[in-house]
Amino acid sequence: MTEARQTVRITDTSLRDGSHAMSHQFTAEQVREVSSTLDKAGVQVIEVTHGDGLAGSSIQYGFSRESEMDLISEAADVCEQAKIAALLLPGVGTVPQLKEAVERGVTVLRVATHCTEADISQEHFEIAKEMDLETVGFLMMAHMRGPEVLVEQARLMESYGADCVYIVDSAGALLPRGAAERVEALKQNLDCQVGFHAHNNLGVGIGNSIAALEVGADQLDGSLRGLGAGAGNAPTELLAAVLDKMDVETGLDAFKLMDAAEYTIAPMMPFQPMPDRDSIMIGYAGVYSTFLLHAKRAAERYEVDVRDVLVELGEREAVAGQEDWVIDVALDVAKEKEGAAS
Amino acid sequence: MSEDGKTEGQVKVAIVGSGNIGTDLMYKILKEPGHMELAVVSGIEPESEGLKRARDEGIGTTHEGIQPVLDDPEIKIVFDATSAKAHVKHAQMLKEAGKIAVDLTPAAQGPYVVPTANLTEHLDEGNVNLMTCGAQATVPMAYAVSRVTSVRYAEMVSTVASASAGPGTRQNIDEFTFTTARGLEEIGGAQDGKAIIILNPADPPLIMRNTVYVVPDAERDEVDEDAITESVNEVVSEVQKAVPGYQLTNGPTFDERDTPWGEKPVVMMFLEVEGAGDFLPKYSGNLDIMTSSARKVGEAFARHLLGVEEVVA
Numbered sequence: 302m303t304e305a306r307q308t309v310r311i312t313d314t315s316l317r318d319g320s321h322a323m324s325h326q327f328t329a330e331q332v333r334e335v336s337s338t339l340d341k342a343g344v345q346v347i348e349v350t351h352g353d354g355l356a357g358s359s360i361q362y363g364f365s366r367e368s369e370m371d372l373i374s375e376a377a378d379v380c381e382q383a384k385i386a387a388l389l390l391p392g393v394g395t396v397p398q399l400k401e402a403v404e405r406g407v408t409v410l411r412v413a414t415h416c417t418e419a420d421i422s423q424e425h426f427e428i429a430k431e432m433d434l435e436t437v438g439f440l441m442m443a444h445m446r447g448p449e450v451l452v453e454q455a456r457l458m459e460s461y462g463a464d465c466v467y468i469v470d471s472a473g474a475l476l477p478r479g480a481a482e483r484v485e486a487l488k489q490n491l492d493c494q495v496g497f498h499a500h501n502n503l504g505v506g507i508g509n510s511i512a513a514l515e516v517g518a519d520q521l522d523g524s525l526r527g528l529g530a531g532a533g534n535a536p537t538e539l540l541a542a543v544l545d546k547m548d549v550e551t552g553l554d555a556f557k558l559m560d561a562a563e564y565t566i567a568p569m570m571p572f573q574p575m576p577d578r579d580s581i582m583i584g585y586a587g588v589y590s591t592f593l594l595h596a597k598r599a600a601e602r603y604e605v606d607v608r609d610v611l612v613e614l615g616e617r618e619a620v621a622g623q624e625d626w627v628i629d630v631a632l633d634v635a636k637e638k639e640g641a642a643s
Numbered sequence: 644m645s646e647d648g649k650t651e652g653q654v655k656v657a658i659v660g661s662g663n664i665g666t667d668l669m670y671k672i673l674k675e676p677g678h679m680e681l682a683v684v685s686g687i688e689p690e691s692e693g694l695k696r697a698r699d700e701g702i703g704t705t706h707e708g709i710q711p712v713l714d715d716p717e718i719k720i721v722f723d724a725t726s727a728k729a730h731v732k733h734a735q736m737l738k739e740a741g742k743i744a745v746d747l748t749p750a751a752q753g754p755y756v757v758p759t760a761n762l763t764e765h766l767d768e769g770n771v772n773l774m775t776c777g778a779q780a781t782v783p784m785a786y787a788v789s790r791v792t793s794v795r796y797a798e799m800v801s802t803v804a805s806a807s808a809g810p811g812t813r814q815n816i817d818e819f820t821f822t823t824a825r826g827l828e829e830i831g832g833a834q835d836g837k838a839i840i841i842l843n844p845a846d847p848p849l850i851m852r853n854t855v856y857v858v859p860d861a862e863r864d865e866v867d868e869d870a871i872t873e874s875v876n877e878v879v880s881e882v883q884k885a886v887p888g889y890q891l892t893n894g895p896t897f898d899e900r901d902t903p904w905g906e907k908p909v910v911m912m913f914l915e916v917e918g919a920g921d922f923l924p925k926y927s928g929n930l931d932i933m934t935s936s937a938r939k940v941g942e943a944f945a946r947h948l949l950g951v952e953e954v955v956a
Contacts, residue, residue, distance in 0.1 A: 359837055360798050360856040360909060364902055392840040395817040417844040418805060421816045602898070618845035625800045625854035629913045632893040 308550040312346040318529035320352035336376040342557035348386040355394030377406025413439030419454040426461035438463035444474040448486030465494035473502025477512035485516035496520030502584025525566040531590025533574030586615035599631035653680040654945040660724035661686030661693030670921040678945035760786040776929035777801040778826035784855040785831025787878035797833035804848035807927035851928035863908040888917030
């Protein structure tokens with residue numbers, strides 16, 4: 302065998318996507334513990350931000366228990382080799398927060414837009430590049446469009462300065478073939494790196510990640526125990542184990558990550574994200590994974606079936622960040638129910 | 644008040660910028676001129692759709708930008724529908740020419756105006772700014788609550804059809820959030836404001852939607868929900884006079900949330916803004932509310948110049 306081993310870089314997003322499942326209640330102490338454990342297990346990039354990115358702390362998405370800037374500082378403080386990443390959704394987070402995050406220790410910026418709206422990210426990429434950050438573009442809800450549109454949008458992000466563009470399966474609605482054809486199209490048409498971010502709503506988070514890897518993905522996302530929105534992400538410890546078995550170079554210590562999942566993150570988790578009834582429904586209806594807890598809360602509050610709310614959100618083609626529609630739809634469903642009953 | 648004697652019942656006005664916004668505003672003023680006479684539409688492309696349409700309506704046009712408008716002493720009020728960058732220059736020129744500027748760009752060279760909340764507060768200013776479509780849509784809701792009970796925090800979320808978000812908004816999306824948040828504070832009466840904008844590419848395009856969350860200073864049992872509901876409904880009717888497609892799909896509804904200020908009552912209002920379809924498609928409620936507000940502000944200035952008291956809006 303003269304062929305070099307395939308390598309892939311894993312970004313752990315327990316402290317960002319996991320923030321959704323934690324209802325944004327991470328404490329400084331938890332962030333220190335998780336970051337330090339990930340750093341020692343060889344994770345090269347650790348994302349720390351409110352689940353909806355910088356400045357996501359709001360009524361719309363839920364207020365952070367502790368300031369995300371302080372959490373970034375804590376993570377940066379304990380890491381010896383890992384870089385700290387922050388997520389920014391244009392329309393939510395802005396340049397002043399980006400600058401503060403960099404002062405607190407962020408060196409990788411991930412800029413996320415809906416998969417057809419890449420042109421709202423130009424300013425943020427350009428400023429990040431002026432600040433010498435590594436940059437990643439996130440095309441969210443990528444199941445809603447085919448490879449052609451995604452290539453066009455990814456090219457925009459590349460032209461603004463993205464070092465890597467991710468296909469982001471925010472709804473956990475893709476199956477391996479759909480994940481692979483999207484990643485492959487980007488690989489064939491871009492010069493920059495390509496990544497894949499999975500949600501496990503249909504139980505194929507790891508499968509989709511492997512499918513992406515097989516067509517050349519350079520970066521993948523994971524979170525310990527899959528701690529993330531909906532049914533969670535591809536579990537980082539499971540990725541490490543599977544990639545080891547595939548003889549793919551990750552630089553990760555699978556045993557340490559298994560311990561981190563078992564002893565560090567599991568005790569913090571309010572519940573284990575998994576493809577349960579409501580999460581499957583999210584993948585099936587193609588709805589933003591983050592709507593899960595919001596829809597559960599609204600369904601309980603307004604006494605309606607959470608699945609009716611999720612299906613209606615799918616029909617209205619809600620995109621990432623539209624948590625307000627969850628309440629609006631729940632109120633509509635309640636009105637309909639009342640109308641039908643009377 | 645008219646100095647030239649030719650505009651006894653009407654003040655001559657001009658629109659600078661013959662793009663979508665300028666053209667829609669033209670139709671709005673033609674439909675309901677009030678005390679305004681639209682004298683000139685100015686653009687930079689002689690063959691632009693907007694200038695053609697203005698000529699078809701028998702309005703004077705120029706493709707030489709703002710200069711001919713500055714040179715016409717009869718024009719007293721100028722609507723600027725160009726860009727923030729251009730308006731920074733125009734503002735100075737209009738000031739020197741002694742003309743009132745109603746600014747539809749986010750340049751913010753003058754005080755903010757939201758017709759329902761503070762229409763008559765700045766009639767002696769030479770330049771007023773309409774902030775953003777989101778602010779025009781949501782500041783009235785924050786204002787409706789804050790005139791009943793003091794407001795700790797107001798947050799708005801605008802969802803706009805991708806097709807109605809132009810390059811100006813897209814390239815400078817941060818500006819929307821800053822300006823709108825300031826509007827919630829300065830005119831909406833909130834101690835702190837926050838704004839979020841989301842573009843949705845659904846096809847057919849969705850009608851502009853806005854959600855407004857307002858956190859009062861008071862505790863849940865101290866909040867007079869009936870008075871807030873009444874105030875909100877009153878403001879909605881008021882806005883509807885200029886923008887008939889402005890309506891609550893749900894709310895005001897009351898809930899409690901964990902906030903940085905402890906567990907607090909939250910007033911939630913869910914708005915839909917459908918445009919009149921004068922020129923722009925109906926789903927572009929975001930653009931329609933800007934042009935409707937601009938017409939209303941122009942009319943208020945015109946009446947003020949003429950010394951006419953408000954009779955009917």
